[in-house]
Amino acid sequence: MTNPAITANGLRKSYGDKVVLDGVDLTVGEGTVFALLGPNGAGKTTAVKILSTLVTADAGQVTVAGHDLGRAPQKVRSAIGVTGQFSAVDGLITGEENMLLMADLHHLPKAEGRRVAADLLARFDLVDAAKKPASTYSGGMKRRLDIAMTLVGNPRIIFLDEPTTGLDPRSRHNMWQIIRALVADGVTVFLTTQYLEEADELADRIAVLNGGRIVAEGTADQLKRQIPGGHVRLRFTDPDAYRTAAGTLAESVRDDEALTLQIANDGTQRALRRLLDRLDTAGIEADELTVHTPDLDDVFFALTATATEAAATTEAAATTEAAAAATVPAQPKEAVR
Template sequence: MNTRPPAIVVTGLRKSYGDKVVLDGIDLHVPRGTIFALLGPNGAGKTTTVQILSTLIGADGGLISVDGHDPAREPDAVRAAIGVTGQFSAVDNLLTAEENLILMADLHHLGRPEGRRRAAALLARFDLTDSAKNLASTFSGGMRRRLDLAMGLVGDPRVVFLDEPTTGLDPRSRRDMWQMIRDLVAGGVTIFLTTQYLEEADQLADRIAVLDHGKLVAEGTAGELKRLVPGGHVSLRFTDPTTFDAAVRTFGDVPRDDDALVLRVPSDGGVASLRGLLARLDEQAIEVAELTVHTPDLDDVFLAITGEPQHEKESVR
């Protein structure tokens, strides 16, 4: 039986800058070996949350546990357990890829032989071996991000904070980074992710929390959050007008396209509602040529919950 505590537990976290309340009593629970995404509009407090959890700044109130340790009372224990990759790369342009990693190993007091071994392993893991002796200033954006993430893993962290990890990357590099993140989780690492890309949260996160004006306004899986927004439906397409008419009589006043022989039956897209819909079709012996589930995407969720579209950039706080 696993008795280890969750990777991150936060209760009543508060932070203010003067009269401005940035975090207003938020609660978080992140199980080990999962990806947790924190979304929010500009200035919602995402980066502040990461800074507090990673010991960079202090909280004004609340209880916090990261890998079983309190960042305020046991900052060194928290730092030993975590890795952090921020919005802006920590890579030193005047050093080679290998030198950047060895520098991180020195900061972790790994010793010269172990530091070089760890650097070589990470260069191979992130497909940077052929560029190990090249200055980081010559790297593409995707290579810099891979090196930056590798640097955050030198200390073999159990919890990794990724604050906007794919900002500015092209679609291919972004997907490469996504796979690296999935591989980390498969190896037992816990990921706490903030992102400006809703697709990124949809693709990666086991659970998503939406932060707005310093408060958590929604939390759940991507599917659960999408079902909060009206507009979901099941599209039923028929090839026979007689069957289409029978379906119209069965489902009543629902949106329809008589020319295309398509009905759009309101649904949250959940398993239970789909079972009910199929049962009704089966009871009336109605054959459907094609069935498609349409649910709102995370952009719709974000707009409905926060009242504004997701912005391109996150502010410092």
């Protein structure tokens, strides 16, 4: 792994008798995308709120951008940007005015603020809409503006809490391109998402949060290999060929109506070669061969099967407290965006 941009050890948070985070350990490498997955109410947003200084943990040690979160929260704020689940865009003013407002909050000189705003509006393809009220923007445009505002302070670590929720497929793919470009520039992205395809596409490492604990962590491929269920499916159109194959492959699962056989297989090159050699030796020729390996959907369902409605209630309480904390004025220079 690269040098850590974020480390968390023994992170704990409770609301009353409801435990949201119960000893969470995380390490996020610099210049990577780290995805935190979990069912609704698992504590993803609470983790982001704590790591971005908006909520105080009950216990645990956190280092962000080389700064101890407990001892130097202002230094942490100066190094990070946060784009929450809900847009922080002010719909009553234009996109350009939103950008210039952020430049003022970061105490940029007027000329530099205008230059930074213009560069980011161009980068996020918002020049044509810059003079229009942000309330007229589409969901995808507002999300792009939201992230552009986050980048005004040139943060090297960005927290994106479900950045594509509610976006159409095209806007979601555009957002993926933006995230990839940020990482290519050396930015570290801490991502929470409900879209497993998104984590599969973007994340260098993935952690699954359930019941207040990290229940699995690794690359997408490593997580997929933890889950059984891979198989090869053979389909036949000739009933006689199907019956011959079924007799030879006695361990297969039969579907006599569809004329298909399902054979357990992990999908690796070696396992597939053994199966193909066995078919060739027996003179079996299927009309169709498909390989199914567990995907992140399988991983997610297997690892979060014990999620309860109580977790959702706990996370709702956490969000309420975090919103209250976010209303406390901060020093403009270290405004968390």
